[in-house]
Amino acid sequence: MTKTTKQNCIKKYAEYCDKAQYDEASFLEKLKLKFHLFFCKDCQTYVKRNTQLSQLFTQAKLNFLHPEEKMAIHSKMQNSISSETNTFEA
Amino acid sequence: MPNPKAMNQYKENEINPDLWIERYSDFLFNYTIVRVNDRDIAKDLISETFLAALKAKKNFKGEASERTWLISILKRKIIDYYRKINSKKGQAEIKLDLKNTDEEGEWLEKKVADDDTKNAEDLLINNELQSAIFECLDQLQLSNEQQATAFRMKTIENKDTETICKEMDITPSNLWVLIHRARKKMANCLENKWL
Incomplete structure (x- = not known):
């Protein structure tokens, strides 16, 4: 296998692995990936790290603000700035 | 914004x-x-x-x-x-959580001490992990804004592929390339900062 072919091959399976992290890999893609992992050490390492990354995100139990909530904070800030400016001008 | x-x-x-x-x-x-x-x-x-x-x-x-x-x-x-x-x-x-009054006298060790110690430790570890993740997200944002946006939308906001592609005006295969690169950078960064 040439270097370019190998790289393309790894790219393809890396995509399957990434999709699997978001539950978006099809059954066939998962099957192909599992079979490929028997003989590809590079992909084994990638899958291990990728899974670990997903686990860290789950473990961190991150909470995020929704875009609307961020907008609300933004407009609150804007209102406060403009009211302060008005008071200063008055 | x-x-x-x-x-x-x-x-x-x-x-x-x-x-x-x-x-x-x-x-x-x-x-x-x-x-x-x-x-x-x-x-x-x-x-x-x-x-x-x-x-x-x-x-x-x-x-x-x-x-x-x-x-x-x-x-x-x-x-x-x-x-x-x-x-x-x-x-x-x-706040005291005394559920069973029959166990009076034993609650101090059983219910309070153990739970609190575990929670405090968990909280500390979680805070450090969260900090590491946010620092890595910052670094990703600085190195490549498009990758960071794709990663955030997919991993954090849990948006589906179609929506992200529409919002970013890219094809699904482009999106997966962006996500792949972002995940590699995030894994490297977290390996240094956390693991």
Whole structure:
């Protein structure tokens, strides 16, 4: 296998692995990936790290603000700035 | 919302209020929610923090990072919040979870000590992990904005592929390439900072 072919091959399976992290890999893609992992050490390492990354995100139990909530904070800030400016001008 | 030009001009240890919400609101929110346990109060405290920071921005010397400075303001806001609610009640609230009165005399060791120790340790580890993740997300944002946006939308906002492709005007295969690169960078970064 040439270097370019190998790289393309790894790219393809890396995509399957990434999709699997978001539950978006099809059954066939998962099957192909599992079979490929028997003989590809590079992909084994990638899958291990990728899974670990997903686990860290789950473990961190991150909470995020929704875009609307961020907008609300933004407009609150804007209102406060403009009211302060008005008071200063008055 | 954030100004893209301002985003590119961002430098460490420099005040840039245009980017505060986009860059720090999630980090500050995570910091607050575990301490006040109420989404609305957490949002209010973050707004108050940003406003206080805006007023005090002249005092920022650049010795610490913007994030550290904002956290120090937020900490004071959280303390003020608890002082306020405790002064309303007239005294601090002490929560005891005594479910079974038959076990009186044994509750001190069994129910209080063990649970609290575990929670405090978990909280500490979780805080450190969250900090590491947010620092890595910041680094990703600085190195490649498009990759960071794709990663955030997919991993954090849990948007589906079709929506992200529409919003970013890219094809699904482009999206997976962006996500692949972002995940590789995030894994490298977290390996250095956390594992």
